[in-house]
Amino acid sequence: MTLTASVSDQPGWLITPLGRFAVRPGETLLATLLRTGHVVEYQCRSGYCGACRQRVSAQQRQALTMIASPLACLAGDEILACCCRITASLALDPAASSPAISLNGCPRWHLSD
Numbered sequence: 001m002t003l004t005a006s007v008s009d010q011p012g013w014l015i016t017p018l019g020r021f022a023v024r025p026g027e028t029l030l031a032t033l034l035r036t037g038h039v040v041e042y043q044c045r046s047g048y049c050g051a052c053r054q055r056v057s058a059q060q061r062q063a064l065t066m067i068a069s070p071l072a073c074l075a076g077d078e079i080l081a082c083c084c085r086i087t088a089s090l091a092l093d094p095a096a097s098s099p100a101i102s103l104n105g106c107p108r109w110h111l112s113d
């Protein structure tokens with residue numbers, strides 16, 4: 001017997017400047033970004049450190065579902081990539097939506113923001 005994934009098993013797509021990538025079932029946004037060769041900040045992978053934060057719009061947020069409650073402090077337009085999954089097509093530019101992290105762990109937005 002051969003097991004194949006059906007289209008309905010496909011949770012969604014991640015679309016970035018690097019291309020369009022199929023999301024694997026159960027995979028966090030952070031795992032998808034790392035598996036597909038994106039350079040993103042991360043440390044704990046469990047919502048503590050806040051290093052994987054991404055700034056998202058309300059429309060982008062609709063393509064995500066939270067799977068864990070973040071312990072890091074977040075602004076209203078931020079999510080933690082390790083605490084959510086993609087459930088639809090998500091267009092994201094991780095390089096543009098990641099804040100720089102200062103030495104004390106607080107996000108510092110790039111001067112151009």
Ligand code: FES
Binds near residue numbers: 048050053
């Ligand atoms: S990697 Fe630490 S909060 Fe996501």
